[in-house]
Amino acid sequence: MLTGVDLLAKVKELGDVSKTDLVRACGYVSHKKDGSERLNFTAFYEALLNAKGVDFGGAAKTGKGGRKLSFNTKVQFNGNLMVGKAYTGMLDLKPGDEFEIKLGRKQIRLVPLGAEDEEE
Known part of the structure; x- marks a missing residue:
């Protein structure tokens, strides 16, 4: 595109x-x-x-069905943390993309494999 x-x-x-x-x-x-x-x-x-320079004001995009993305998630009953398709689509992530999981103080960062971590 x-x-x-x-x-x-x-x-x-x-x-x-x-x-x-x-x-x-x-x-x-x-x-x-x-x-x-x-x-x-x-x-x-x-x-x-x-x-053409028209800014949409950074409003939350909508996912399937017109719902607004909340940019919030929660740990599921089985301990998994879900990041939905709408979010991965915004970042143009594809199946098979790999990330290193970096744990910080009450935070989780996903760093694409092979990329430099900006905050080290």
Whole structure:
């Protein structure tokens, strides 16, 4: 998915194409379980506005079903700590990404393997 100046350049380059073709060409496409294509118009328009300098005020994004993300979680009955798909999506994390768990005083930090820890 194109963002920032790359997105603006692509939109300018494509000129007078249909909105559908524009969204597809900029990479705002996902695929449903049945293999059909879903165009992500909302994400495209948000990225376009962002690229033009329109700030959404850092409001919490919404997850599936329109719920607002709370940025809070709790330890589950089995001791696991859940980080949902909406949050990993915001960070563009993919299945298989690996992290080192760093424990601090009443905190847990996840550091991508191979990255330098900024707070050491």
